[in-house]
Amino acid sequence: RHPGWPAKLGPLRVPAGVLAVRPVRLRDAGDWSRIRLRDREHLETWEPTGVGPWPDRNAFWSWPSQWAALRGLARRGQCLPFTITVDGRFAGQITVGNVIRASLRSAWIGYWVSSDIVRGGVATGAVALVTDHVFDYGGLHRLEATVRPENTPSLRVLTKVGYRQEGLFERYLDVAGGWRDHFCYAITKEETGHGLVSRLVAKGLAERV
Ligand code: ACO
Structure with missing residues (x-):
């Protein structure tokens, strides 16, 4: 067992509904595939370039x-x-990856939300839940999010939650078939005070249920 895993986070009421976060499951295959096949346009511009065609990479049988x-x-x-x-109901994914421990204790965070439920505070709530969790229970000290400068909704999410812009990584990541510049946003544990979820609640953007 590693610190902070597995875990269920929330629930939190946001404008879109009651939000929760839990480990990925094998039986997510159907929802995951159906939503991602439909949402190709919504997702492909922002995600790492994959091997093979979108319909194959996001087919039911590619989830296992x-x-x-x-x-x-x-x-x-x-x-x-x-x-x-x-x-x-399945509404997207949020992942903390490339976890480095020892004296760095840092990782990246990435997320996507089903197109039929965007602009309802889901990503904002999920980033707050997961950030608090990895700082309180996952043994981490810093999270980093890299975002294309054109990705207004994602930049808005990070700013609302309290991540800071640290810089611009030029030609950083192979996304949508090319080496794309990314802003680097980050947050460290010291900046979170009594927690990012508490801050959202205080601002009236979420409610604990
Ligand atoms: N122009 C300006 N602002 C916009 C636009 C737009 N076209 N679209 C949305 N927004 C704003 C919303 O109004 C909201 O801000 P507000 O609360 O100040 O009004 C904010 O962007 C979105 O906040 P949420 O509702 O919490 O976020 P949502 O649940 O809609 O998810 C997400 C945002 C994850 C970026 C979603 O749009 C998505 O899945 N996009 C495709 C995949 C993607 O880009 N993932 C992020 C990659 S970067 C990374 O992972 C670090």
Whole structure:
């Protein structure tokens, strides 16, 4: 067992509904595939370039190997791969990856939300839940999020939650078929005070249920 894994986080009421976060499951295959096949346009511009065509990479039968790989990394303490649910239904993913321990104790965070539920505070709530969790129970001190400068919704999410812009990584990541510049946003434990969820609640952006 590694610190902070497995875990269920929330629930939290946000404008879209009741938000919770839990480990990815093998039986997420159907929802995961259905939503991602439909949402290609919504997602592909922002995600790392994959091998092979989108319909193959996101087919029902491609989830078991992705799930097994994520589970293996989680068991080794290198990743915390979560499913986001709203009103108990699959609504996206949020992942903490490349967990480095020792004196760095840092990782990246990444997320996506189903297109039919965007602009309802889901990503904001999920980033707050997961950030608090890895700082309080996962033994981490810093989280980093890299975002394309064109990705206004994601930049907004990070700013709302309290991540800071640290810089611009030029030609950083192979996304949507090219080496794309990314802003680096980050947060360390000292900046979170009594927690990011508490801050959202105080601002009236979420409610504990
Ligand atoms: N222009 C300006 N602002 C916008 C736009 C737009 N076109 N679209 C959304 N927003 C704003 C919303 O109004 C909201 O801000 P507000 O609360 O100040 O009004 C904010 O962006 C979105 O906040 P949430 O509702 O919490 O976020 P949501 O649940 O909609 O999810 C996400 C945001 C994850 C970026 C979603 O749009 C998505 O899945 N996009 C595709 C995949 C993606 O880009 N993932 C992030 C990659 S970067 C990373 O992982 C670090």
